[in-house]
Structure formats: structure tokens, C-alpha cells
Amino acid sequence: MNIEKNVNGTQLQIALEGRLDTNSSPQLEGTLKQNIGGMDSLIFDLKDLVYISSAGLRVLLNAQKVMNKQGNMIIKNSNEEIMDIFDVTGFVDILNIE
Amino acid sequence: MNKTLRQAQSLKQNTDFLKNTFRKAVFPCMLSTLSANINVFVDGMLVGNRIGIDALAAINLSLPLYLLFCVGGSFFASGTAINAARAIGKNDSAKSQEYYCTCITGLFTLSILIMVIGLLFRNPLVAFLCSDKNIQPFVMQYVVITLIGTLPKIMIYAPFWYLRLDGKNMEVTAMMAVMSVGNVLLDVLFVYVWDMGVFGAGLASVIATTVACVMGMVCLLRKDGTFHFRPFCYKKITEWKEIVEAGMPAALNNLLSAIRILFINSILMNYGGGAMVAVFTAVTGIAGFGECITLGIPQAASAMLGVYSGEKDNGSCSLLVKLQWMTGCVYTCIFLIACMAAAGVIQDIYRLEDSLLAPLVWMAVSVFPALFCNIVSGYYNMAKKTIWANGIIFSRVIVMTYIGIRLAVYWNWPVYSFLLFAELATITVWFAATGINHRLHTEETRFLLMNTVLEQRGRILNFSVGAVTEEICNASERIMTFCETNGMNQKKTMRLQLAIEEIMTLICQVNEEKGDRNLTFDLRAYSLDGITGIRIRYNGVQFNPFDGTTNEDDRYMGIHMIRKMIEKSVYLRTFGVNTLQVILREE
Numbered sequence: 001m002n003i004e005k006n007v008n009g010t011q012l013q014i015a016l017e018g019r020l021d022t023n024s025s026p027q028l029e030g031t032l033k034q035n036i037g038g039m040d041s042l043i044f045d046l047k048d049l050v051y052i053s054s055a056g057l058r059v060l061l062n063a064q065k066v067m068n069k070q071g072n073m074i075i076k077n078s079n080e081e082i083m084d085i086f087d088v089t090g091f092v093d094i095l096n097i098e
Numbered sequence: 099m100n101k102t103l104r105q106a107q108s109l110k111q112n113t114d115f116l117k118n119t120f121r122k123a124v125f126p127c128m129l130s131t132l133s134a135n136i137n138v139f140v141d142g143m144l145v146g147n148r149i150g151i152d153a154l155a156a157i158n159l160s161l162p163l164y165l166l167f168c169v170g171g172s173f174f175a176s177g178t179a180i181n182a183a184r185a186i187g188k189n190d191s192a193k194s195q196e197y198y199c200t201c202i203t204g205l206f207t208l209s210i211l212i213m214v215i216g217l218l219f220r221n222p223l224v225a226f227l228c229s230d231k232n233i234q235p236f237v238m239q240y241v242v243i244t245l246i247g248t249l250p251k252i253m254i255y256a257p258f259w260y261l262r263l264d265g266k267n268m269e270v271t272a273m274m275a276v277m278s279v280g281n282v283l284l285d286v287l288f289v290y291v292w293d294m295g296v297f298g299a300g301l302a303s304v305i306a307t308t309v310a311c312v313m314g315m316v317c318l319l320r321k322d323g324t325f326h327f328r329p330f331c332y333k334k335i336t337e338w339k340e341i342v343e344a345g346m347p348a349a350l351n352n353l354l355s356a357i358r359i360l361f362i363n364s365i366l367m368n369y370g371g372g373a374m375v376a377v378f379t380a381v382t383g384i385a386g387f388g389e390c391i392t393l394g395i396p397q398a399a400s401a402m403l404g405v406y407s408g409e410k411d412n413g414s415c416s417l418l419v420k421l422q423w424m425t426g427c428v429y430t431c432i433f434l435i436a437c438m439a440a441a442g443v444i445q446d447i448y449r450l451e452d453s454l455l456a457p458l459v460w461m462a463v464s465v466f467p468a469l470f471c472n473i474v475s476g477y478y479n480m481a482k483k484t485i486w487a488n489g490i491i492f493s494r495v496i497v498m499t500y501i502g503i504r505l506a507v508y509w510n511w512p513v514y515s516f517l518l519f520a521e522l523a524t525i526t527v528w529f530a531a532t533g534i535n536h537r538l539h540t541e542e543t544r545f546l547l548m549n550t551v552l553e554q555r556g557r558i559l560n561f562s563v564g565a566v567t568e569e570i571c572n573a574s575e576r577i578m579t580f581c582e583t584n585g586m587n588q589k590k591t592m593r594l595q596l597a598i599e600e601i602m603t604l605i606c607q608v609n610e611e612k613g614d615r616n617l618t619f620d621l622r623a624y625s626l627d628g629i630t631g632i633r634i635r636y637n638g639v640q641f642n643p644f645d646g647t648t649n650e651d652d653r654y655m656g657i658h659m660i661r662k663m664i665e666k667s668v669y670l671r672t673f674g675v676n677t678l679q680v681i682l683r684e685e
Contacts, residue, residue, distance in 0.1 A: 022603050023571035051575075051592060053599050054656030081592045088662045089655075 002048075003031050010071075011041040017048035020056030029059050036063065040071030047077040052085055064095055074098055109561040109576050111413050113421060115620040118637055119675055120399060120421055123262060126271035128394030128429075130258060133278035135386030143383075143447060144285045145299045153296050156236030158379065159228045161356070163216075163244055164251075168352040170212065171255035174204040177345020179259035180404050180480060186263075187408020189668045189679055198260060199330035200341070205253050213248035220245065239297040247304030250311035257314025263401045264324045265674020266317060273314040280306030324671060347479045347487045354495040362503060369507050373452055380448040381457045381514065388433055388465045395426040395469065396476035401673045403480040409633065411622060412548040413560035419477055419546065426469040434462040460514035467521030468494070474528070474545075483547055489531075494524040556583040558624045565606050565617035565638075574599040577623060584625035590682060593663045594623065597632055597680050600656030601643050605676075607653055609638040631681035641676060642669040 001024035002017040012035055020028060036042065042063060046052075060075070067073035076098040078086065086092045145153045178201035185193035216223060220242060228237045244251070254277075261270045281303050288298030319327060332338060359382065366374045399418050406414040441455040448454075471494050478487035502516030502523065536544045541551050552558045559580045563573045574595045581591035602619060609617045617638040624631060643657050644667045660680075668679040 019571070019575060021571045021574065021599055022567050051595060053574075053596055054659055055603075057659075058652070058655065081588050084589055085592070085596075085659070089659050 001027060003028060005031060005035060007035065007039075010039050011043065012036065012039045013043045013045060015045040015048065019051040020049060020059070021051060021053045022055040025053075025055040025059050028056070029062075032059070032063055032066075036066055036070075038070075039067075042067050042071070042073040044073070044075045045077050046075060046079070046082055049082060050079070052082055054089075057085070057089060057091060060091070060095060072096065109559060109573065109580075111417065111560040111620065112562040113417050114564075115562055115618040115635065115637065116402070116414060116417050116421060118616065118618060119402060119673060120418065120425075122265075122267050122674065123398040123401070124395065124425060126262070126267040126274065127398040128390040129271055129278075130274035131394040131397065132387065132390035133274040135389055136278045136281070139383045139386055140282050140285055144289050145296060148289050149295055152233050153236050155230075156228070156233050156240055156296055157299065159233065159237055160240045160244065161359070162227060163223075163241060165352055165356040166212070167248065167251045169349045170208050171205065171252045172352055173345040173349035174201055174208065174341075175255035175259040175345075176348040176400075177341035177343075178204070179263055180344035180400070181340050182260075183263055183401050183404025183480075183672070184408035184482075186670055186672050186677075187405040187411075189670065191670060195325060196330060196332065196337075197341075198325040199328055200332045200337075201256055201260070202327055203329065203331040205256055206249075209249045209252035212252070213245055216245040216248065217242070236296045239295065240300045243297055243300035243304055247300075247307060250304070250308040254307060254311040254314060257311070257318045260318055260325055261314060262397075263404075263673060264318075265672065266323075267674070269314070269317045273310045273317075276313060277306050277310035280309060343482070343484045344479065346484060347475060347491055350488055351491050351495065354491065358495050358499055361500065365503050365507065366513070369513065373450075374513070376448070376450055377452050377454065377457055380444060380450060380454060381461050383448075384437065384444060384458060385461050388430075388462065388468075391426055391429045391433060392465060392468045392472045395422050395429070396472045398422075399473075400476060400480060403477060405672060405677075407480045407482070409622075410549075410552070410558075411560065412543075412546075412550055412553060414620065415477065415481070415548065416546060419473055422473045422476075423470065426473070427466065430462075430465045430469060433465060434459070437462040456512060457514040460512065460517050464517040464521050467518070467525055471521060471524055471528075477546060481547070486547070490524060490528060493527060494520050498523040498527075552624075552626065556580065557626055558622065560620070560622050563602065563619040563621060565602075565609070565619065565636075567603065567606070570599055570602045570606070573602075573621070580623050580625075584630070586625070586630065590630065593660075593682055594630065594632065596656070597660050597664070597682070598634075600660050601634060601678065601680070602636075604643050604653060604657060605634075605636055605638070605641060608641050612639045614638045628684060629681055630684075631679060634678045634680070636676050636678075637674070638676070640671050642678065644669065644678075 001019055004015040004017070006013040006015075014028075014031065016028070018024070044060070064073050074096050078097060083092075083097070086095065086097060145157055178197040182194040182197040185191070185197065220238065224234055224238045224241055227241070228234050254273075257273060258270060261267075261273075284302030284305055285299055288294040288302050292298065294301065317323070318325065332341070362378065363375055366378050399422050403415060403418055406418070437458040438455065441453070441458050444458070445454045471490050475487040475490040478484070478490070498520040499516060502519035503513070505511065505519070506513045506516045532545050532547065535547065536542065539547075541549055543550055553560075559577075561573065563569050577595055577598060578591055581594060586594070598621070606617060609615075617636060620635040622633040624633075644661065663683055665681040665683045667681075670677045
């Protein structure tokens with residue numbers, strides 16, 4: 001998985017490309033740990049994300065919990081299949097999805 | 099080579115999983131066959147040495163009664179167990195229980211019938227077995243005690259087959275070890291210490307078998323076992339037809355073996371007299387040790403073959419056949435060397451004047467093709483190609499043996515060459531027959547007659563995955579090619595990928611917690627008649643990821659997600675292995 005991060009003041013944008021699974025989720029978790037501190041806006045761009053498993057969902061959920069205290073988090077450009085996963089798991093009600 | 103082709107080729111089935119499971123069953127099965135044969139060998143050797151030739155002859159003459167038990171026991175037990183294994187392969191555990199109950203009921207009924215009828219008609223029975231008035235008293239003693247012990251001698255087939263199907267190979271080993279060691283120890287006590295003669299030899303065998311049988315039945319009837327008894331027996335002809343078909347090869351093998359010994363003894367007696375028959379008796383005794391390879395190895399694979407055949411898993415069946423052959427060849431080489439080295443000692447034990455070296459070498463070399471024949475016929479039986487299985491058995495045990503010994507006598511070949519001739523001639527005929535079959539049925543493979551149309555069309559994919567996160571995620575990714583070949587949309591593809599990753603990741607975590615580091619996975623993805631699913635087979639601890647209890651543990655998030663995407667899941671534990679079948683919901 002490729003992670004492209006972009007910091008713009010107190011806004012952190014993370015674009016994910018590829019698969020967010022058990023193997024690659026620690027990589028995202030590490031990136032967030034290093035960069036989330038002090039941010040009041042976190043945006044995930046999932047345009048090029050083709051797959052997400054529960055491991056990836058856990059990372060997003062933990063990020064949401066942190067951002068609930070610091071600011072806000074948005075998930076955008078999810079494809080149909082990723083939206084299906086959010087829907088089935090009930091994450092549509094937990095995450096802020098555009 | 100493009101990326102998708104590389105992806106498809108990288109998902110392959112290896113032998114790791116099958117090897118682990120097969121190897122656990124090999125030793126118990128070989129030991130059990132050895133135990134069964136050692137009874138006769140030890141009884142004969144001890145009694146012959148202690149009491150004399152007449153007593154030895156009495157035991158040999160009583161063999162047909164023992165073989166009758168083998169025929170009846172193996173018929174019911176193998177016939178029902180093979181069908182139970184196939185039912186498990188088709189996820190029909192209720193049917194497998196019915197076959198088990200039919201086995202117990204059938205074996206019990208058969209043993210009571212044989213015991214009662216045998217004891218009532220013991221005089222004509224003994225007269226039939228032995229015409230010599232001097233030996234008849236010995237035969238009567240041995241036959242009566244053997245008949246009293248009919249129940250354990252026949253019932254023992256139930257734990258032998260069903261404990262293996264349940265993966266309790268160590269229990270089978272223990273049971274058979276008790277039987278063989280117990281028999282030897284009690285023989286020494288009864289025959290040598292207490293001078294109980296032929297009756298003592300028979301009593302030793304009955305007591306040892308009874309203790310082993312009780313051990314086995316206690317294990318089998320335990321509440322934590324897969325099989326649970328209730329008084330039940332199939333009444334419909336369709337089910338009995340299945341049992342007869344599946345049980346026929348094992349029963350036929352035992353029955354034809356008895357006939358084989360009779361006509362070989364007769365021909366050798368005419369050709370070389372009593373001395374040649376005595377040599378053949380010794381060769382037959384040692385051949386019993388070879389049978390622990392030729393019968394034990396196929397038996398070790400039988401439960402797995404039944405399950406894999408039931409689910410039409412051609413890849414696993416094929417790998418198992420190869421595994422049996424490779425394993426068997428190693429043991430056969432050891433057996434051949436042992437026969438050559440011990441020929442002189444065996445000659446002394448039997449007090450023979452003629453050398454045993456050449457006969458034993460012919461017999462040991464014939465074990466290689468005999469093993470091949472038994473592996474192939476064992477597979478055919480499991481795959482419901484019973485005519486082929488019976489054909490191989492009939493050819494090698496009767497037809498080619500008869501032709502071989504007649505040719506050897508007529509053309510003055512080394513007479514024991516008939517043992518090798520029978521096996522090689524059978525293989526030659528089989529080779530030709532499968533060639534003809536392949537021309538007529540091009541959809542079947544050349545030798546194992548497997549229908550691989552579904553694999554060729556990409557509707558089924560078998561592959562192995564190591565219990566490592568990276569391999570699991572790679573497999574989850576690479577299944578995409580299979581999905582594209584079967585015209586699945588993106589949503590369904592993702593669900594299949596998720597099922598693979600979530601289920602296997604959780605299984606790995608649970609096994610790691612419980613300290614089991616020998617976990618391996620064998621998977622099968624299929625898309626047939628609109629049904630898409632995966633079958634995951636894994637060793638390790640007994641664990642069903644979809645167990646009914648709701649688990650709020652964070653690790654189960656993936657399973658809760660998958661549960662909403664699947665039509666159903668079916669979990670079974672057989673031959674010590676977990677099998678999980680997951681069928682995706684059709685949108």
C-alpha cells in the first residue's frame with residue numbers, strides 16, 4: 001500500500017493507494033502516530049484504495065477517536081465496494097463519509 | 099508472462115498440510131495391520147515350538163475362521179466408514195452419524211450371529227476345517243475359544259476405522275499396541291508358563307483383543323467425540339447398496355486372500371511337497387509384516403481420501419496418492435533389506451531345511467508393485483470407482499497369482515517369482531485398461547480417472563497458504579484472478595477476499611494464543627451453479643471462528659463483518675483437522 005501524506009497547517013491529508021489489510025494497516029497506524037499530533041483536521045482520500053479489511057477499519061476507528069478530541073475527520077472518495085463495507089459494518093454511522 | 103497469469107500460477111496447493119495430517123495416521127495404521135498379523139504369526143511360532151507340529155497345523159487350519167471375522171468386520175466397518183467420510187465431505191454430518199450407528203449395530207449383530215451359529219455347529223465346522231483326526235482336538239480347542247471371543251474380534255473394527263476418521267490416531271496406536279503386546283505376553287504366560295496348549299494361545303488372543311476393543315470403544319463413545327451412538331440401522335436398500343459397494347473391496351481382499359492361500363498350498367504341495375508348503379508358510383508369515391506397508395499405508399490415507407472424494411477435491415486426492423507411494427517406497431526398501439538380512443534367522447525359527455533367502459527376496463520385491471496396486475485400488479474405492487478397485491484386487495490376488503504360479507511351475511521359473519509376476523501383470527493390465535478408458539472418456543484423467551472439467555474451466559481452485567499474515571494477505575489479493583475468470587463483480591470479489599483474510603487471520607491468532615505453531619491451511623475456492631464459496635481446511639486447535647456465541651472481542655470484528663455477507667457457514671472436525679465451508683450470499 002502507498003501512503004501519501006500532505007500537511008497543510010493543522011490539516012493532515014492522507015491518500016491511500018492499494019489495499020488496507022492486516023499486512024499494511026500497521027504502516028498506516030505508524031504514519032498516523034507520527035503525524036496526527038496537533039492536527040485539528042484529518043482527511044482520508046480513498047480514491048485509489050481498492051480493499052479494506054477489519055484491520056484497516058480498526059485503524060480508521062482509532063483515528064476517529066483521536067480526532068473526536070482534537071478536531072474532525074473526513075473520509076472521501078470511497079468507491080462502491082469500500083462504501084459497501086462501511087455500510088455492512090455500520091461504520092457509515094461512526095465515520096464522517098463524504 | 100503478464101501479471102494476472104503470474105498471480106494465478108502463484109496460488110498452488112503444496113503437500114505441507116496433507117503431509118502433516120497423513121503422517122499422523124501412517125504409524126497407527128501400519129502398527130494396527132502389523133498387530134492383526136502378528137497375532138497369527140506369534141501364536142503359530144510359540145505353539146509350534148512349545149507343543150509341536152500338530153498344534154501349529156491346528157492354528158493354520160483355523161485361519162479361515164479368523165479370516166471370516168476379518169471379512170465381516172472389514173465389510174461393515176469400511177463400508178460404513180467410507181460412506182461416513184464421503185458424507186462429511188459433503189457436509190452431511192447427520193448422515194455420517196447414521197452410518198456410524200449402522201456400523202456398531204451391524205458389527206454387534208454379526209458377531210452374536212457368528213458366535214451362536216459357530217458354537218452350535220462347532221463339530222461340523224471343525225470337521226470342515228480339518229480332516230485329520232489327530233489334529234481335530236487341537237482345532238476344536240482353538241475354534242471354540244476363538245468363537246467365544248467373536249464379539250471383541252469383530253467389534254474392534256469399529257474403533258479402528260472411526261477413531262481414525264475422528265483424527266484420534268494415537269488412541270488407535272495405543273489400542274493396537276495393547277492387542278499385539280498383550281497377545282505376546284499372554285501367549286508366553288498361558289503356553290509356556292501355565293502349559294495351557296492351543297487353548298491358551300487362543301485365550302491369549304481373545305483376552306488381548308477384548309482389552310484393546312474395550313479401550314477403543316471407550317474412546318469412541320466419549321462425549322467429546324465426533325460420533326455419537328444411538329440404536330439405529332439403515333433399512334433402505336439404497337443405503338445398503340452404498341455400504342456394500344464401499345465395503346466390498348476390503349471384504350473381497352480378505353475373502354480372496356483365504357482362497358489364494360488354499361490354491362497356492364495345493365499347487366506347491368503337488369510341485370514340491372510338504373517342504374515347499376512349509377517354506378511358503380514361513381514366507382506368508384513374514385509377508386504379514388509387509389502387509390503393514392501394503393495395507394497400512396492406504397488405510398492411513400483412506401479417511402482423508404473419503405472426505406476429499408466426497409467434495410470432489412481432485413488436487414488433494416492426487417497429492418495424497420503420490421504421498422502414499424513415496425512414503426511406502428521408503429518403508430518397502432527397509433523391509434527388503436530386513437528380509438535379506440534376517441532370512442537365516444527366520445529359517446531357524448521355523449526350523450526349515452530349505453533356504454528362505456530367495457523366496458523372501460521375491461516376496462519383499464513384490465511389495466513395491468503390491469503397494470502401488472493397493473494405493474490405486476484404495477483410491478478407486480473411495481472415489482466410488484468400485485469396479486476398478488475390485489478388478490485390481492481380483493486380478494492381483496487370484497487371477498494373476500494363479501497364472502503366475504502355473505507358469506512358474508510349467509516353465510521351471512524360480513517358483514516364488516509368481517509373487518512378483520502377479521503384481522506386475524496386474525499393473526500392466528491396469529495400464530492398458532486405463533488407456534482404453536482415457537480414449538473413451540477424455541474428460542477423465544489418464545490413471546486416476548478423475549473428472550477435472552471444473553478445474554480446467556477455472557471453476558475450482560485449490561491452493562495452500564502458510565499461517566503467516568503476509569501469505570494470508572497475498573492469497574486474499576491473488577484470488578482476484580479466480581474471481582475474474584468466474585465473472586464475479588467487484589463487490590463479490592472483495593467479499594471473497596475479505597472472507598479469506600478475516601477467517602484465516604483469526605484462526606492464526608487463536609492458535610498462537612494456545613501455543614500451536616504447526617498451523618497450515620489448504621483452501622478451495624469454487625464457483626459452481628451460481629454458488630460461490632471457500633472451503634478452508636486447517637490443522638491446529640479445534641476452533642470454529644463462527645461459533646454461535648456472540649463475541650464482543652475486538653478480534654472478532656472481521657468475523658461479524660463476514661457473517662453479514664455470507665449465506666451460511668459449516669464447520670466440521672474430522673481426522674483431527676478443522677474444515678470450514680463458507681458460502682457467499684448471492685446479491
